[in-house]
Amino acid sequence: MATAFKDETGGAEAPTQSEAVVIRFAGDSGDGMQLTGGQFTLSSALAGNDFATFPDFPAEIRAPQGTLFGVSAFQINFGSSDITTAGDRPDVLVAMNPAALKTNVGSLREGGLIIADTGEFSQRNLDKAKYTANPLEDGSLAKWQLMAFDISALTLESVKPFGLGNKEALRCKNMWTLGLALWMFGRKRQPIIDWLNAKFAKNRVLADANIAALNAGHAYGETAELSGPLKQYNVEAAPAEPGVYRTVTGAEGISYGLVAGAQLAGLKMFFGGYPITPASAILHHLARLKEYGITTFQAEDEIAAIASAIGASYAGQLGVTSSSGPGIALKGEAMGLAIMTELPLVIVNSQRGGPSTGLPTKTEQSDLYQAIYGRNGDAPMPVIAARSPADCFNCAIEAVRIAVRYMTPVMLLTDGYIANAAEPWLVPDMDAYKPFPVEFMEHVPESGRFLPYERNQWGGRPWVKPGTPGLMHRIGGIEKAQNSGHIDYSPANHEMMTKLRKMKIDGIADDMPEQDVTLGEDSGKLAIVGWGSTFGPIHQAVRRQRAKGQDVHHIHVRNIWPLPRNLGDLLKRYEKIIVPEMNTGQFKTVLRDQYLVDARPLNKVSGQPFTIAEIEAAIEQALA
Amino acid sequence: MNDMTPIKATTPKDWETDQEVRWCPGCGDYAILKAVQRTMPEIGATPENTVFISGIGCSSRFPYYMETYGFHTIHGRAPAVATGVKLANPELDVWIITGDGDALSIGGNHTMHLLRRNLDCQIMLFNNEIYGLTKGQYSPTSRIGTNSPSTPYGSVDRPATPCAFALGSGARFVARGFDVSKNLPEVLKAAHAHRGAAFIEIFQNCIVYNKDVFEDFAAPKGAEDQQLWLKDGEPMLFAKGLKGIALDGDALELKVVDVVDGDWQAAGVIVHNVTNRSIAHMLVEMRFGEFPMALGVLYDDPRPTFNDAVVEQNRAVSEGKVADLSNLLVKGQTWTVADGPEL
Ligand code: SF4
Numbered sequence A: 001m002a003t004a005f006k007d008e009t010g011g012a013e014a015p016t017q018s019e020a021v022v023i024r025f026a027g028d029s030g031d032g033m034q035l036t037g038g039q040f041t042l043s044s045a046l047a048g049n050d051f052a053t054f055p056d057f058p059a060e061i062r063a064p065q066g067t068l069f070g071v072s073a074f075q076i077n078f079g080s081s082d083i084t085t086a087g088d089r090p091d092v093l094v095a096m097n098p099a100a101l102k103t104n105v106g107s108l109r110e111g112g113l114i115i116a117d118t119g120e121f122s123q124r125n126l127d128k129a130k131y132t133a134n135p136l137e138d139g140s141l142a143k144w145q146l147m148a149f150d151i152s153a154l155t156l157e158s159v160k161p162f163g164l165g166n167k168e169a170l171r172c173k174n175m176w177t178l179g180l181a182l183w184m185f186g187r188k189r190q191p192i193i194d195w196l197n198a199k200f201a202k203n204r205v206l207a208d209a210n211i212a213a214l215n216a217g218h219a220y221g222e223t224a225e226l227s228g229p230l231k232q233y234n235v236e237a238a239p240a241e242p243g244v245y246r247t248v249t250g251a252e253g254i255s256y257g258l259v260a261g262a263q264l265a266g267l268k269m270f271f272g273g274y275p276i277t278p279a280s281a282i283l284h285h286l287a288r289l290k291e292y293g294i295t296t297f298q299a300e301d302e303i304a305a306i307a308s309a310i311g312a313s314y315a316g317q318l319g320v321t322s323s324s325g326p327g328i329a330l331k332g333e334a335m336g337l338a339i340m341t342e343l344p345l346v347i348v349n350s351q352r353g354g355p356s357t358g359l360p361t362k363t364e365q366s367d368l369y370q371a372i373y374g375r376n377g378d379a380p381m382p383v384i385a386a387r388s389p390a391d392c393f394n395c396a397i398e399a400v401r402i403a404v405r406y407m408t409p410v411m412l413l414t415d416g417y418i419a420n421a422a423e424p425w426l427v428p429d430m431d432a433y434k435p436f437p438v439e440f441m442e443h444v445p446e447s448g449r450f451l452p453y454e455r456n457q458w459g460g461r462p463w464v465k466p467g468t469p470g471l472m473h474r475i476g477g478i479e480k481a482q483n484s485g486h487i488d489y490s491p492a493n494h495e496m497m498t499k500l501r502k503m504k505i506d507g508i509a510d511d512m513p514e515q516d517v518t519l520g521e522d523s524g525k526l527a528i529v530g531w532g533s534t535f536g537p538i539h540q541a542v543r544r545q546r547a548k549g550q551d552v553h554h555i556h557v558r559n560i561w562p563l564p565r566n567l568g569d570l571l572k573r574y575e576k577i578i579v580p581e582m583n584t585g586q587f588k589t590v591l592r593d594q595y596l597v598d599a600r601p602l603n604k605v606s607g608q609p610f611t612i613a614e615i616e617a618a619i620e621q622a623l624a
Numbered sequence B: 001m002n003d004m005t006p007i008k009a010t011t012p013k014d015w016e017t018d019q020e021v022r023w024c025p026g027c028g029d030y031a032i033l034k035a036v037q038r039t040m041p042e043i044g045a046t047p048e049n050t051v052f053i054s055g056i057g058c059s060s061r062f063p064y065y066m067e068t069y070g071f072h073t074i075h076g077r078a079p080a081v082a083t084g085v086k087l088a089n090p091e092l093d094v095w096i097i098t099g100d101g102d103a104l105s106i107g108g109n110h111t112m113h114l115l116r117r118n119l120d121c122q123i124m125l126f127n128n129e130i131y132g133l134t135k136g137q138y139s140p141t142s143r144i145g146t147n148s149p150s151t152p153y154g155s156v157d158r159p160a161t162p163c164a165f166a167l168g169s170g171a172r173f174v175a176r177g178f179d180v181s182k183n184l185p186e187v188l189k190a191a192h193a194h195r196g197a198a199f200i201e202i203f204q205n206c207i208v209y210n211k212d213v214f215e216d217f218a219a220p221k222g223a224e225d226q227q228l229w230l231k232d233g234e235p236m237l238f239a240k241g242l243k244g245i246a247l248d249g250d251a252l253e254l255k256v257v258d259v260v261d262g263d264w265q266a267a268g269v270i271v272h273n274v275t276n277r278s279i280a281h282m283l284v285e286m287r288f289g290e291f292p293m294a295l296g297v298l299y300d301d302p303r304p305t306f307n308d309a310v311v312e313q314n315r316a317v318s319e320g321k322v323a324d325l326s327n328l329l330v331k332g333q334t335w336t337v338a339d340g341p342e343l
Helices: A034-045 A100-105 A123-128 A151-162 A166-170 A175-183 A189-198 A204-222 A250-265 A279-287 A303-316 A325-341 A368-373 A391-408 A416-420 A491-510 A532-547 A569-571 A586-595 A612-623 B028-042 B059-065 B078-088 B100-106 B108-117 B161-166 B184-193 B275-284 B306-318 B325-329
Strands: A016-018 A020-028 A050-056 A071-081 A090-094 A113-117 A145-149 A233-235 A245-249 A269-273 A293-296 A319-323 A345-353 A383-385 A408-415 A421-425 A473-476 A526-532 A553-555 A558-562 A572-580 A601-602 B050-054 B069-072 B092-098 B122-125 B173-178 B197-203 B227-230 B242-247 B252-260 B293-300 B334-339
Touching: A020 A034, A020 A100, A034 A050, A034 A071, A034 A175, A034 A421, A050 A151, A050 A532, A071 A100, A071 B028, A071 B108, A090 A100, A090 A175, A100 A113, A100 A123, A113 A175, A123 A569, A123 B069, A145 A303, A145 A408, A151 A166, A151 A175, A151 A204, A166 A204, A166 A532, A175 A189, A175 A204, A189 A204, A189 A233, A189 B306, A204 A245, A204 A491, A233 A416, A245 A250, A250 A269, A250 A279, A250 A319, A250 A345, A250 A391, A250 A408, A250 A416, A250 B306, A250 B325, A269 A279, A269 B078, A279 A293, A279 B122, A293 B078, A293 B306, A303 A319, A303 A325, A303 A345, A303 A491, A303 B108, A319 A391, A319 B028, A325 A345, A325 A368, A325 A408, A325 A473, A345 A416, A368 A383, A368 A408, A368 A558, A368 A586, A383 A391, A383 B069, A391 A408, A391 A491, A408 A532, A526 A532, A526 A586, A532 A553, A532 A612, A553 A569, A558 B122, A572 A586, A572 A612, A612 B100, B028 B059, B028 B122, B050 B059, B059 B069, B078 B092, B078 B108, B078 B122, B078 B306, B100 B108, B100 B122, B100 B161, B108 B122, B108 B161, B108 B197, B161 B173, B161 B197, B161 B275, B173 B184, B173 B227, B173 B325, B184 B197, B252 B306, B275 B293
Parallel strands: A016 A233, A020 A090, A090 A113, A113 A145, A269 A293, A269 A319, A319 A345, A345 A408, A383 A408, A473 B069, A526 A553, A526 A572, A572 A601, B050 B069, B050 B092, B092 B122, B122 B197, B173 B197, B227 B293
Antiparallel strands: A020 A071, A050 A071, A050 A421, A245 A421, A245 B334, A383 A558, B173 B293, B242 B252
């Protein structure tokens, strides 16, 4: 989608028409690039563009200034047609210092535009970025268009009337840059000004200074227009389904989906969490929604977070916990307890690069085995994977539905990319969702005997809230006798209970949608089978290759466990299957195991999402 | 549920389940179970509102024998599960059953935080100074030199003092008892009456792996000399009133003094004040041998509970707000796409 950005010479007055543009803001972690990107995203949304974003920031909170590892970047792909990835290669790179230039320029499209702040290209900063010569001067950036000017000095000039200290004044650089970007794409400044006024409501001077910087950046675009490659571009609004839209990140989508799920189930929610990147955002969101009957509990550790959620489920609320790989590993034993005691629970895993601490702020899909298999004993558990920030909402509702209907923990997979990235979201109409109210057992059943492990039509057991007279009973992690729930170690009982637990989970496949073909037909030469956040690049790659006449189809699996009933038959109708994953081939192995199909891997484990080009190349190779 | 049903008085029998109790014959756990079943009717508890939550270990089988709601969880995690239960339904009367390994080794972190937060519940720590269920390894409360399968040449690490751990973690109620003590129900009642986390260490005889380690003070013979039963407002006397505990003001520590002619004031014997945290710190640290074993309610000074604070904050910040999800979803900046010809 990024290819339509054209560089036309001359005709500076008429904005260049572009279908889609990829812009990357890169600077020091202290430069406020995430904020700049976020506000630029908002302006794209308000301009009616479709978009996808990719925030990429270092694991260190305050990495030493000017260093290569301290670079923080925010990429947005926006356009007038369907956008599903943050874009392969930026058309515009805003580099706030030498380190940002060095770490990002390599991915800039040939002929793309570099906007650099010369004020930061001091010898000291060049040294820190390990440049032997100033790249702005030595001709090494010749493949690209370069627009280098002293943003630092221009910012200082623009905020002079406010009497800020040098350091504080320079902090306004990001707003100056944003102002310039707004000008480039013909965006309105008012929403950003409103936001600044709200953000600095308690500090008038800072609000005014930032607004002045924003205006100055914008004005600079107009006056500098005559010189060099800086010009205006026009990106039309994207056609979209009518309705009210907002931007949503995966963490927001999950949070709202959990709230919606709890409401549809008629339950209060208890969320037990422990701080971990990139999952904490969910805890932060839910902590502000107490009026929705949500109790959030920041536990002493990951184990307490899940154990308290299990306790809350036992007491009759919807227990939810969330974490990322290392935390999920710690929760493993407790997941087994929820499986054994057959209590509902939702476990959100925002995956990141592993193993161990791995890459806390980078994305990966390498916890798939952990999700499906990562517990002691035969411990089957449903797994659902969200494909995009907006998809998180529906996936969270589905996770809640399965958890309460089948009395089981459910794992909901997202990843660092989905959790932080934003995209436009057609706000759902809550009336369109069918409630699935939970019925607690409140009396001894007609049969005259209360059996805590008697199974209902879903294979689940009754949910009885402590406090209910006459239904006192004991549960626990020790093997329980079918029906009575008494401790029972007998071989026959364990065999039966193991099978019943498995059957219950397998049976969920009858209660969920069959696998569809996301793009293409239900048979053909090549199927690209994905799950989770690889949706965007796979979708675009398949679309482009199909436009070129290739016999390629996209299947995206949401229900990872149990798998959709028809998936095996569907896969067997394609000659070739490629499974792109941000791991070393986990889902590929699952598919081979389950269906004996010749699924081939396409793997990427660099902590970065797939590019469309990488998947297109794999398609071309397979069909060559 | 019928709110009009008058609460029926229960008898100890009502608190027994039909399950066969499976502790070793002679295990101290039996006496504790009986004491609890005797106490429940006296405190006016109702089986349906009572929840026993345990971890893993011999003692953690306890919930199966109580005709209440019960949750036998995983090793060390009972306090965390209990926190979720209590926050989800603060009306429930929550009892945690744990052991020295469960509460102080694998679950030490949760025990500490539950006490720090002051969750309203009772924590009964059965201290037998050994891992019973796993066949006799030394535990975090085993004395130095304990011979066990994992320490065949004797343990070399220092034991933890459960009540000192509890107090150090911020507990507002700390008590001690032992399995066969006739005073145990009184201690349990005091714990139940305390609003907040009530920590009770119960010395429990594991007759298989650590037989009679508490005999030097728990045995009926000589009990008078070896047990100091603390009572709020009463002097700290033992040995039939012939000895007492006084404060050595210079060294700032406790000392044993002789009481002549019953004149304990003259001997400087301290009057027990359950709200005195400084003295409580000294009582939990009293070395047995040099001193008698301090038993009963060592410290009891309630302060606001975690669950009350959570409930209150949930209520306060929800006040005046409408939980309308459709509104929430369109909060912040939105834009509208109108029906257009391009579709
Ligand atoms: S091993 Fe010890 S503590 Fe466990 S039941 Fe037997 S006697 Fe009791």
